[in-house]
Amino acid sequence: MEAKNSADVIVIGAGIIGCAISYYLRKRGKSVIVLEGSDNIGNGGSSRNGGGVRQSGRDPRELPLAMYGIKNLWPGLSEELGVNCEYHKEGNLRLGKTPEHLKILQGLTDRAVACGLDVKMIDAAEVKKINPHLSDEVIGASWCPTDGHANPLVTTLAFYKKAREMGVRFITGEKVERLRKVKGRLREVYTKGNVYEGEYVVVAAGYESRDILATVGVDVPMHKELVECLVTEAEPHMFNQMLGTAEADFYGHQSDHGSFVFGGMSGLELNNKNTGPKNSPSNAAITAPCICRGIMKYFPALEDAKIVRTWAGYLDICQDGVPVLGFVDEVPGLVVACAFSGHGFGIGPAVGEQMAMLICEGKTSVDISGLQYGRFKAKI
Amino acid sequence: MNTVVDRSKDIGEFVPQPDDDMLICRCEEITKGEIRKAVHDGMWTLTEIRRYLRTGMGLCQGQTCSRLVKGIVARELGVSPAELEPATSRSPMRPVEMKVFGSEA
Secondary structure: OOOOOEEEEEEEOOOHHHHHHHHHHHHOOOOEEEEOOOOOOOOOHHHOOOOEEOOOOOOOOOHHHHHHHHHHOHHHHHHHHOOOOOOEOOOEEEEEOOHHHHHHHHHHHHHHHHOOOOOEEEEHHHHHHHOOOOOOOOOEEEEEOOOEEOOHHHHHHHHHHHHHHOOOEEEEOOOEEEEEEEOOEEEEEEEOOOEEEEEEEEEOOHHHHHHHHHOOOOOOOEEEEEEEEEEEOOOOOOOOOEEEEOOOOOEEEEOOOOOEEEEEOOOOOOOOOOOOOOOOOOOOOOHHHHHHHHHHHHOHHHHHOEEEEEEEEEEEEEOOOOOEEEEOOOOOOEEEEEOOOOOHHHHHHHHHHHHHHHHHHOOOOOOOHHHOHHHOOOOO | OOOOEEOOOOOOOOOOOOOOOOEEEOOOOEEHHHHHHHHHOOOOOHHHHHHHHOOOOOOOOOOOOHHHHHHHHHHHHOOOHHHOOOOOOOOOOOOEEHHHHOOOO
16 A cells, blocks of 8 residues: 555546545555645536536537546446536527527537537527427527536536545545656655645646646646536426527526526626626626626526526636646656646536546547647747 | 644444434435544544535534534544634635626626
8 A cells, every 4th residue: 555645646626626536546445645725526617617517519639528527437327426517519509699699609600510410490480399498589509419517516526425435535625836857757746734745646726736736847737717607496397408699798507496597797807897706707896797698688588587696616728718728848757737728627527537548548539639738839 | 733643544434323314414415424434434523524414514504413414523533623624615605596696796
């Protein structure tokens, strides 16, 4: 047996990415320690997102991961983890009200079709057939029947629960301060009071990954953006599709519980005054009302639904809008999984499985070549 | 708070109790037994319990049950309730219709 604070792999960050990676590593027989800086598992974007499990609208570089997860991992996930993740694979409608909207949707659709995704443009009558509750002002949509949604809070905790049961050691409130190479290979992870040691170190700490990676000279170009969500009281069941709009006014779905979960932005996030604690995501007064107005323009029937709760979260937005995944040439032993740019939940299980495969076998079965750290170069 | 907590620490086995069927969160109909089991599933903070079970996520937003949940979780973990951070309170204070909320700001 190994010393107290060493394992085959040290994972930094217990969001859905860190929890999924640790679960799939354990399944392959590796010993794993997960270090979480906050007091709670899944405290960042993993518990704050809108629950989309989507392929449509995704960048061609990350689309293979999204498609792989929906085909191979999501359908059996609740059974595998022993917790109902509330997964629904009943389609995504991205709605349009104007000819300009349809142009945006057509562009997204053409790109996805070129990658082999089953997504198409449909007219107002077809939209109404799929979702009769929509406003008559909707003139068309893109429709991807294999997209869907799940409960992000429960899914993240389900990966944690299962991994913990299988022997993964999770330590919360253990904020990583720096990484250290030994003889040219990353080996040690320092927190305020402890040193952890592993053959591999995975950095999956959302935006906080940036400061951690900087201690071994790796800099992922990303920034934080605030997004907010709201949830209604439980309503009678209306529909099971995931929804979005061409202009991203809002996105959301109705949960198994009956409540509607919608996310969105005011458009002023970059310069809004943060009225909450420093470095902690808090709601701006103008955002939830803006999301409400967006929803009512598409779903007039929801105007009497009561909002019971709102919350905010940070996206770790990469320079080019897709995640950074995999080994880093400059630092052997390091695996990076961050800068998910708001797309981490849906591809979380696939990222977990593929990163575990990368560590155990040295390669992935899904093409992630467009997501490597080495892609960032100055323009000239 | 940020104290280092090893989630593999042994808290003993789940032992059924006669009043496990008692409703604690009335809005979401969560029982004492479900809360105690969740602690043994690894949910050691009030935030995790809430996200896992929906306690305190209903119409009253935990204004009725949060102290009861705290007591149950603390007893199961063998710590003082004062050591457990409450889950974050979220606006609005009372449920508000979308058409009313949407007229703000």
